[in-house]
Amino acid sequence: MEDIIMTLLGKKEQATIKILGSGCKKCNELEANTKSALEQLGMDIPIDHVTDFAEIAAYGVMTTPALVYNDKVLSYGKVLKAGEVVKLLQSNK
Numbered sequence: 001m002e003d004i005i006m007t008l009l010g011k012k013e014q015a016t017i018k019i020l021g022s023g024c025k026k027c028n029e030l031e032a033n034t035k036s037a038l039e040q041l042g043m044d045i046p047i048d049h050v051t052d053f054a055e056i057a058a059y060g061v062m063t064t065p066a067l068v069y070n071d072k073v074l075s076y077g078k079v080l081k082a083g084e085v086v087k088l089l090q091s092n093k
Helices: 002-008 025-041 053-058 082-091
Strands: 017-020 047-050 066-069 072-076
Touching (some): 025 047, 066 082, 072 082
Antiparallel strands (some): 066 072
């Protein structure tokens, strides 16, 4: 019921995207590819780059970089291409 009320009031929750990783080259590359994917999809979602290892571990991720969409880990341990990110985001809306 609360979801319906929030939607009617125009206060629908904003989607979230997080890149989990130390800030290394691979993590930054995944972030750039994710930004490109969001542009292709016409989605305006801010990307939060999480470097705190305790927070990363809380997601159950032991290998970075990782892509998290609405608190769901979609990928970890590899750098996705923009097209791969597009497919994951579309299938997890």
